């Protein structure tokens with residue numbers, strides 16, 4: 001079935017303009033890191049974020065940040081674990097950059113002021129999560145790692161906020177990318193909820209744009225992602241003609257507190273680190289079921305655990321399993337996981353005395369805007385880092401706690417590449433042209449319909465039949481147009497665009513690998529499918545998809 005998407009969103013003509021050397025979109029670990037480093041090297045950086053600086057996914061990261069910090073550990077071992085978790089389709093060069101530069105970047109974060117939990121002798125305390133063969137997860141505030149990293153980065157930003165070389169605009173939603181006559185990205189259109197001159201839709205031009213807009217979890221009915229994670233960056237890049245890779249690989253976190261079938265939106269995550277400290281999964285009869293599934297048992301890679309849970313729930317006809325952390329005791333749990341314990345108790349569950357009902361829910365997009373080792377996308381002038389990007393680091397299934405590290409490492413790589421290019425006179429200031437193209441806007445009241453359709457047909461378990469149904473439902477929903485061009489309609493259209501492509505490529509990949517679980521093709525097929533699906537839209541909005549097999553001789557085992 002072919003898929004056609006509009007090339008732009010319906011939006012008012014820009015009523016104001018501004019200019020910077022580089023525009024960074026998004027304020028999680030990737031966006032803040034890129035903006036802070038670029039600011040030291042280029043004349044003017046504009047950082048825009050959809051709501052407030054600390055509203056993105058980074059703040060919600062519980063478990064931590066993975067890096068070979070222990071002298072007994074090594075980047076080579078971190079590389080090996082990442083490749084295995086990634087299901088044979090990671091980019092080895094990208095993972096090598098991640099694991100070798102990672103420890104130094106984490107130490108820079110410490111120097112910047114991020115306070116990680118320490119052992120009694122003052123070393124950074126390290127724990128273990130699924131798929132890791134060593135303790136290499138640094139954490140902060142017990143289970144509030146993302147919150148502490150966000151605090152430290154925003155404090156660093158606050159310290160330079162009055163510097164004329166950097167401007168921060170909150171409540172600024174990017175609508176679309178601006179391009180010159182040959183497609184080079186030279187700015188964004190954005191809607192600012194502001195006062196005075198910068199209110200409503202404007203045009204911000206720049207020599208380059210860095211997308212760090214985070215994930216797309218809201219494409220599903222339930223997710224661990226915050227409400228801002230509506231796939232805006234992937235959708236805007238796609239409409240502009242950028243290549244998007246591996247979108248079918250969606251990670252479902254195995255242990256999300258199950259609050260009932262009708263529970264919508266952001267759900268409470270029970271960090272994998274709880275299993276790292278000894279909690280175990282049991283089914284409705286109280287039986288531990290991971291031991292027979294994988295050598296790492298409850299700490300198998302995330303896709304393996306999520307799949308085992310889905311299969312166990314199907315066999316038993318239930319909608320959740322249980323996490324047993326009771327043996328860890330109230331004192332340990334309250335000290336090590338204060339936020340999780342508090343949240344569970346506020347919802348009526350006590351992990352110290354009761355089994356926790358858990359089920360997989362959407363957690364992370366392993367695919368996204370295709371980028372190279374420097375963070376460059378396929379469109380000149382457009383960079384991407386963090387969850388919006390597909391750097392090749394995660395393959396089919398991101399290894400636990402590699403996401404914060406990826407944001408950190410690749411944001412630095414982008415800042416280095418971009419500042420060198422701008423200093424060389426590359427990417428000169430250019431004039432955007434208005435494309436003569438089809439525009440669209442979906443009725444925001446159909447958002448739940450998009451999410452329900454994606455969850456039912458393109459969720460944790462998919463099949464040709466379910467994906468076909470979702471594809472048809474989404475195609476029908478496209479005709480429900482909005483009357484008012486405003487954030488709810490732009491977000492809903494972004495969800496629709498990203499969901500449509502995701503369902504489209506998930507239907508093409510006829511195998512099970514990583515976060516892509518097909519009931520009709522339950523096995524991994526390295527002969528036919530060890531490679532990447534990459535999609536882009538042509539001038540008429542027709543989605544084109546190309547499959548490229550991987551040529552290396554990576555040693556991989558499930």
Ligand code: SIN
Nearest residue numbers: 062063271272400401
């Ligand atoms: C968790 O704490 O389980 C989530 C960490 C991650 O997604 O890497």
